[in-house]
Amino acid sequence: MYGLVNKAVEDLVKNNFGEAIWLEIKEKAEVKENTFVGMQSYHDGITYRLVGAASQVLGLSAEQVLETFGEYWVLYTAQEGYGEMLDAAGKNLVEFLQNLDALHVKVGNLMSELRPPSFECSDITDRSLVLHYFSEREGLAPMVVGLVKGLGKKFNTPCQVNWVGSKKTGEDHDIFEVAW
Ligand code: HEM
Numbered sequence: 001m002y003g004l005v006n007k008a009v010e011d012l013v014k015n016n017f018g019e020a021i022w023l024e025i026k027e028k029a030e031v032k033e034n035t036f037v038g039m040q041s042y043h044d045g046i047t048y049r050l051v052g053a054a055s056q057v058l059g060l061s062a063e064q065v066l067e068t069f070g071e072y073w074v075l076y077t078a079q080e081g082y083g084e085m086l087d088a089a090g091k092n093l094v095e096f097l098q099n100l101d102a103l104h105v106k107v108g109n110l111m112s113e114l115r116p117p118s119f120e121c122s123d124i125t126d127r128s129l130v131l132h133y134f135s136e137r138e139g140l141a142p143m144v145v146g147l148v149k150g151l152g153k154k155f156n157t158p159c160q161v162n163w164v165g166s167k168k169t170g171e172d173h174d175i176f177e178v179a180w
Helices: 003-017 019-028 044-058 062-088 093-098 100-110 141-154
Strands: 118-122 128-134 160-165 174-179
Touching: 003 019, 003 044, 003 062, 019 044, 044 062, 062 100, 062 141, 093 100, 093 118, 093 128, 093 141, 100 118, 128 141, 141 160, 141 174
Parallel strands: none
Antiparallel strands: 118 128, 128 174, 160 174
16 A cells, blocks of 8 residues: 555554554564655555554554544545545535545546545435445455544534445445444
């Protein structure tokens, strides 16, 4: 994944737990890089190892780390120069969730090696929708829960997000019920 993702993990850990804990996590993850370059593509293994090490060092489950990270990503990208792109992607939660693929197409114009996820919305009512998440990567569904909750806060539409379908339940992708 692009360094922007690893930088966001670093930023989240440093802001909440300090430099020493970050160094401990990095060492446990066997990450040799001193700094990450946002626009450079790194092996996915680095990100997964950072999440695993953060979970061990902080005593949280990997799912909790991913969910917290997802929520943070909404704030982090806005502060790292992607605010206009986020603003252009929708004026409310539903519109934004429907535009996630278009948003990643724009990101892909800047990051040519991007391997973005894909999302679809179905069953839209005025209080809920069903969000479908397609990814070539494994294990990131808890991050989507945090991402959507973070977007709910951004749009003043606090929401509940329930992960209701996955390969475990016989689906070929992850499915979330989003209600506000
Ligand atoms: C302008 C804001 C955003 C930027 C710059 C951005 C950029 C990225 C980048 C760089 C990656 C790593 C993929 C790679 O390097 O190949 C990624 C992955 C991902 N993004 Fe975004 N993203 C943004 C907003 C969002 C939002 C709002 C969501 C909400 C659902 C989202 C959902 C995801 C997910 C779930 C992944 C994991 C990749 C996978 O499943 O394979 N992104 N994005």
